[in-house]
Amino acid sequence: MAVSAYKPLNVETLGARLGSVPALRDTLGDPAGWRVREVGDGNLNLVFIVESDAGGLIVKQALPYVRLVGESWPLPLKRSFFEYHALRRQAARDPGRVPEVVHFDESQALIVMEFLTPHVILRHALIEGRMPPKTATDLGLFMARTLFRGSDLSMAARERKADLALFADNVELCDITENLVFTDPYFAAELNRHTSPQLDGLVAQIRADTALKMEAQRLKHVFATSAETLVHGDLHSGSIMVTDDDTRVIDPEFAFYGPMAFDVGMLFANFWMSFFSQRGHEQAGSRSKQRNWLLGVISGTWSTFQAEFERLWMTERNGMLYARSLFEDQGDDAGAAKSLARLMTQLEQDLFGFAGVEIHRRILGLAHNADFETIENEDLRAGCETNALNFGSEIIRRAKNGLTIAAANALARDIEAGGGAGR
Amino acid sequence: MAVSAYKPLNVETLGARLGSVPALRDTLGDPAGWRVREVGDGNLNLVFIVESDAGGLIVKQALPYVRLVGESWPLPLKRSFFEYHALRRQAARDPGRVPEVVHFDESQALIVMEFLTPHVILRHALIEGRMPPKTATDLGLFMARTLFRGSDLSMAARERKADLALFADNVELCDITENLVFTDPYFAAELNRHTSPQLDGLVAQIRADTALKMEAQRLKHVFATSAETLVHGDLHSGSIMVTDDDTRVIDPEFAFYGPMAFDVGMLFANFWMSFFSQRGHEQAGSRSKQRNWLLGVISGTWSTFQAEFERLWMTERNGMLYARSLFEDQGDDAGAAKSLARLMTQLEQDLFGFAGVEIHRRILGLAHNADFETIENEDLRAGCETNALNFGSEIIRRAKNGLTIAAANALARDIEAGGGAGR
Numbered sequence: 073m074a075v076s077a078y079k080p081l082n083v084e085t086l087g088a089r090l091g092s093v094p095a096l097r098d099t100l101g102d103p104a105g106w107r108v109r110e111v112g113d114g115n116l117n118l119v120f121i122v123e124s125d126a127g128g129l130i131v132k133q134a135l136p137y138v139r140l141v142g143e144s145w146p147l148p149l150k151r152s153f154f155e156y157h158a159l160r161r162q163a164a165r166d167p168g169r170v171p172e173v174v175h176f177d178e179s180q181a182l183i184v185m186e187f188l189t190p191h192v193i194l195r196h197a198l199i200e201g202r203m204p205p206k207t208a209t210d211l212g213l214f215m216a217r218t219l220f221r222g223s224d225l226s227m228a229a230r231e232r233k234a235d236l237a238l239f240a241d242n243v244e245l246c247d248i249t250e251n252l253v254f255t256d257p258y259f260a261a262e263l264n265r266h267t268s269p270q271l272d273g274l275v276a277q278i279r280a281d282t283a284l285k286m287e288a289q290r291l292k293h294v295f296a297t298s299a300e301t302l303v304h305g306d307l308h309s310g311s312i313m314v315t316d317d318d319t320r321v322i323d324p325e326f327a328f329y330g331p332m333a334f335d336v337g338m339l340f341a342n343f344w345m346s347f348f349s350q351r352g353h354e355q356a357g358s359r360s361k362q363r364n365w366l367l368g369v370i371s372g373t374w375s376t377f378q379a380e381f382e383r384l385w386m387t388e389r390n391g392m393l394y395a396r397s398l399f400e401d402q403g404d405d406a407g408a409a410k411s412l413a414r415l416m417t418q419l420e421q422d423l424f425g426f427a428g429v430e431i432h433r434r435i436l437g438l439a440h441n442a443d444f445e446t447i448e449n450e451d452l453r454a455g456c457e458t459n460a461l462n463f464g465s466e467i468i469r470r471a472k473n474g475l476t477i478a479a480a481n482a483l484a485r486d487i488e489a490g491g492g493a494g495r
Numbered sequence: 496m497a498v499s500a501y502k503p504l505n506v507e508t509l510g511a512r513l514g515s516v517p518a519l520r521d522t523l524g525d526p527a528g529w530r531v532r533e534v535g536d537g538n539l540n541l542v543f544i545v546e547s548d549a550g551g552l553i554v555k556q557a558l559p560y561v562r563l564v565g566e567s568w569p570l571p572l573k574r575s576f577f578e579y580h581a582l583r584r585q586a587a588r589d590p591g592r593v594p595e596v597v598h599f600d601e602s603q604a605l606i607v608m609e610f611l612t613p614h615v616i617l618r619h620a621l622i623e624g625r626m627p628p629k630t631a632t633d634l635g636l637f638m639a640r641t642l643f644r645g646s647d648l649s650m651a652a653r654e655r656k657a658d659l660a661l662f663a664d665n666v667e668l669c670d671i672t673e674n675l676v677f678t679d680p681y682f683a684a685e686l687n688r689h690t691s692p693q694l695d696g697l698v699a700q701i702r703a704d705t706a707l708k709m710e711a712q713r714l715k716h717v718f719a720t721s722a723e724t725l726v727h728g729d730l731h732s733g734s735i736m737v738t739d740d741d742t743r744v745i746d747p748e749f750a751f752y753g754p755m756a757f758d759v760g761m762l763f764a765n766f767w768m769s770f771f772s773q774r775g776h777e778q779a780g781s782r783s784k785q786r787n788w789l790l791g792v793i794s795g796t797w798s799t800f801q802a803e804f805e806r807l808w809m810t811e812r813n814g815m816l817y818a819r820s821l822f823e824d825q826g827d828d829a830g831a832a833k834s835l836a837r838l839m840t841q842l843e844q845d846l847f848g849f850a851g852v853e854i855h856r857r858i859l860g861l862a863h864n865a866d867f868e869t870i871e872n873e874d875l876r877a878g879c880e881t882n883a884l885n886f887g888s889e890i891i892r893r894a895k896n897g898l899t900i901a902a903a904n905a906l907a908r909d910i911e912a913g914g915g916a917g918r
Contacts, residue, residue: 243653282830297723347621407705
């Protein structure tokens with residue numbers, strides 16, 4: 073396909089513009105029979121479902137600005153390039169867990185991929201009270217495999233550094249995270265919003281908390297400089313699609329070489345937010361079972377992650393870090409095991425920090441979560457958000473003191489039950 | 496100058512090959528009057544002094560292999576490109592502290608720069624018992640300025656990330672550090688050597704110390720992934736030239752985006768090694784004054800570094816980390832000050848780890864120091880090395896427990912006085 077000037081697609085032009093691309097034609101047949109819908113409900117891109125009697129595909133095209141905000145906030149099209157490259161690497165590292173890409177057009181910032189059906193966005197499923205049974209296992213494996221296999225524990229250093237250089241150009245997307253997650257929520261930044269006046273007092277308290285701001289900036293420093301592995305970079309329940317039998321991870325356009333704990337922390341934060349939001353969706357019946365299930369997903373994801381990471385540590389530790397020549401080859405198997413344990417402890421500490429700031433930014437910053445936003449009664453919503461904010465502050469505070477996933481889950485239960493932040 | 500195939504210079508061909516380059520001709524005049532000497536005493540490169548009645552210049556050319564080992568260990572010429580780019584950035588960040596570059600030829604892997612005279616290599620000066628008075632001040636300022644100004648505390652994130660990507664290609668030189676510093680010394684790697692049999696027992700003990708190996712690998716992980724700033728990457732007393740009035744930092748071909756603490760730790764390690772080696776150079780009189788002076792250089796460099804870093808923190812903190820909008824603009828000056836203090840504490844912790852492994856590798860690994868190597872009496876040398884090795888192990892061990900520069904200097908004195916590692 074010839075390189076041509078970028079132009080956004082729409083439902084009318086899509087068939088004419090992509091009808092001759094073999095990868096689409098092979099799946100969908102003659103474009104005369106294509107049915108096109110635009111379904112992008114995210115913050116950044118155009119997303120089309122293209123169906124015919126023969127099958128379906130997703131066409132995702134970047135827009136040159138932030139869709140949520142408008143043309144006043146330009147955002148480069150090259151994020152599509154990073155998404156494509158991240159999808160390829162993730163598919164190689166954990167086969168079957170990301171949508172299959174059938175066509176990529178860099179100049180049009182356009183990725184054509186597998187139409188996942190009857191998958192739904194995990195966040196919506198959780199709001200509806202559904203409990204997709206494979207969530208913990210699939211996501212634990214996905215994180216362990218992608219994070220381990222993209223790191224110096226596994227990759228040849230030369231390849232990792234070349235890949236790091238490639239993704240270092242994903243500046244604008246990193247910049248969004250750097251500002252919207254780590255800085256803006258902690259002062260009265262222009263684009264911030266929160267449920268007001270109910271949260272005004274707590275928000276003022278958070279923004280006056282020097283220790284919290286310092287920790288958020290320390291985490292920003294880690295985020296920006298700790299190039300451990302290729303992270304997804306936006307791994308929340310809105311970037312996951314599920315059925316009862318399948319889990320898929322989508323939308324890795326924020327991918328870059330960053331700290332392992334970032335993906336894990338962001339994912340868990342979104343489960344904890346779902347936990348605290350359940351009260352707001354309880355009209356149709358009690359959500360206690362759902363709450364228990366959510367905490368179980370967190371502990372299950374974590375234990376699956378740890379077990380798989382350990383398996384990879386034992387069987388695929390072929391990178392330059394913690395070389396066998398220093399441990400197993402010297403008969404020091406215990407040294408290798410202790411090294412892994414220390415790495416996991418460090419990861420557990422860092423993930424709480426990242427989880428805490430993710431919770432804060434989703435309630436105080438620009439980009440809010442449907443979990444809370446769909447709670448129409450503002451007092452009820454504010455109550456849920458208050459619990460989540462307090463939980464976030466508390467796990468940031470306790471991260472350094474050996475907080476564990478089990479203890480964090482217990483804290484969440486305690487706060488939800490009205491026991492406060494347990495200070 | 497036309498791009499031509501790489502060919503190593505020699506004293507006979509240099510005049511003919513570089514005689515038409517304006518930058519050389521301007522300084523040195525007609526090549527017929529050039530006097531050329533090869534003086535490279537380092538491990539990697541050709542270094543020529545070219546003098547005429549009009550002036551002098553240094554011509555440094557990379558060889559496609561490790562000079563210390565031979566052609567069996569190839570090393571890419573592109574390290575010259577990284578050295579050139581590092582010199583430019585360092586010159587901008589701390590003007591006057593690196594040699595001025597007058598000509599760079601990428602295809603010949605050749606840098607022509609200011610001939611520093613009557614400068615001598617700091618390591619040789621220290622072995623001779625000299626005490627160049629500007630050492631601490633100049634090096635403290637150099638490290639503070641280059642490390643701060645190359646970080647997200649100062650640079651625009653976009654520029655830092657582009658620069659990080661550029662230097663990420665300096666893979667082979669990083670690989671040398673990664674293996675020779677952090678891994679090889681801790682097992683019986685082929686290229687290792689040590690003073691034997693005197694050190695055999697201690698070496699075996701170090702290589703059997705699981706905690707030490709784990710910490711060395713943790714530090715390797717930090718070295719390889721913590722892309723905080725453009726570090727010199729090889730900042731020891733052999734990369735510094737001095738007179739009584741001037742200090743210059745040379746040879747930044749190992750430059751890459753790494754942890755700030757690496758440069759500081761390596762430099763201090765080399766001062767501590769000089770301290771422990773003095774006993775071996777004491778034939779011509781006592782070196783107690785020199786020992787005191789060396790510890791004073793370490794504490795003086797550190798206090799200059801901290802003061803300058805603080806000045807830059809207050810006046811040039813324009814990067815994305817610890818933004819004023821969160822602290823000073825909220826009237827929270829104390830928060831900014833506490834953040835700096837925490838950063839310095841973290842840096843102090845990490846530098847001890849890096850210093851410890853640098854000491855170990857210089858005695859147990861491939862590349863030894865003239866400080867010890869010039870001690871001809873092997874028992875005497877082994878005694879000096881034993882003290883240094885024990886000091887190295889001990890500062891690695893104590894790094895996590897709030898070890899300070901003052902306490903490390905006290906430990907060094909204690910070990911030198913025969914008080915052991917103070918365990």
